[in-house]
Amino acid sequence: MVLNYIWIAFFVIAFVVGLCKVIFTGDLGIFTEMMNATFAAAKTGFEISLGLTGVLSLWLGFMKIGERGGVVNFLARVGAPVFARLFPDIPKGHPATGSIFMNIAANMLNLDNAATPLGLKAMKEMQELNPNKETASNPMIMFIVLNASGLTLIPVTIMVYRAQMGAANPADIFVPLMIATTIATLVGAFYVCIKQKIKLLDKVLLGFFGGLVAFIASVVGWVKSLPQEQVSAYSSLIANCLLFCIIIAFIVAGIRKKINVYDAFVEGAKDGFKTAVMIIPYLVAMLVGIALFRASGAMTFIMDGMVYLVSTCGLPTDWVSAFPTAIMKPLSGSGARGMMLDAMQTYGADSFVGRLSSVFQGSTDTTFYLVAVYYGAVNIKNTRYTIAGSLLADLAGVLSAIFVCYLFFG
DSSP, X not given: OHHHHHHHHXXXXXXXXXXXXXHHHOOTTHHHHHXXXXXXXXXXXXXXXXXXXXXXXXXXXHHHHHHHTTHHHHHHHHHHHXXXXXXXXXXXXXXXXXXXXXXXXXXXXXXXXXXXXXXXXHHHHHHHHOSSTTBOOHHHHHHHHHHHTTOOSOOHHHHHHHHHTXXXXXXXXXXXXXXXXXXXHHHHHHHHHHHTTOOTXXXXXXXXXXXXXXXXXXXXXXXXXXXXXXXHHHHHHHHHHHHHHHHHHHHHHHHHTTOOHHHHHHHHHHHHHHHHHHTHHXXXXXXXXXXXXXXXXXXXXXXXHHHHXXXXXXXXXXXXXXXXXHHHTTTOHHHHHHHHHHHHHHHOTTSHHHHHHHHXXXXXOOXXXXXXXXXXXXXXXXXXTHHHHHHHHHHHHHHHHHHHHHHHHO
8 A cells, every 4th residue: 555655656746846847947858758767667677577587596496495405494493592582472382483483584585485474374373372462462573573674694686686787796785784684683673672671681682682793893893904995805705605605505405305406496496487577567667656756857856955964964975865765665665676776777786876775675674564464464453662663673774784885885
């Protein structure tokens, strides 16, 4: 529903702005430019989607091997001690615990098709423990805030889009994105822990959170010690090495489980092909709306206003052109994807704006969509502080994305 209003707004605002230009400036060619922009955007949307098939098939093929090889189950077992502390109201051994672990692990591996069903299953199992069936329980709130923080270890789809948009090294946003999404998750988890009076000084939680903070601090310190021209080269080397090691680990896990690795890859690749074809209408629709909005001059007007305000405060303005992606992400995943692709097409995939929009896309999640789908599935009406915690995590992800992108690419 939100996406419907946003899409309509693009057309209405573009028409009003175009009409004002005709009346007040005598620009008789504005509507021709707008229509040409819609045709070009529709063609671009189709070409992007078509070009995605190969790379998306490749990555989802490897992901299927990892899924069948037990990588998701392994991550769930590793995270069990931490999640037991974060969800103290769930009895030990309850089925909800396993579903929560599996959902978070699937999200970390960017397995959206597996994560959503597991998340819905977890919500239904938590609802069984909920004494007030119309009010969100503490475990539900923690679960959704962790999902909304967008914690992702392997940003497959973003790297695929960057490859399709001509990035020289699609994985160069891997380390910055990992830092930004980790900070978002920490902030969201801290907020909920404080609200629910969860003991943060517990040995396990202290070790886990302390380890994440130490990791982020060490990466930031290491980057600051390097000359700026070497930062991108080293981060790209590390990112590609990590990704290659993950692929090898998936294959080894598949061999250990004695699955047919080749067949698993082919099945995942088929899913990748279907996904690429399925998104064509959605991508074309969103890119056409954004192109119309930009061609009318409305986007330029808003961005110029933001640049003026930011510069007046004495702050750098490079990040402003990527900001529409950050604004759109809590409202609509496909809308944010359209904004990210528009930024890469306009400024270049390897530009600061193109990279920052990619990190914005990966460092947060679709808060209102998650709340609507997960709470709607179990008829929860009173969400308590779920949205506040989720938006706080989103804000942390946006601010940290700006910081790390200046650190790595500025």
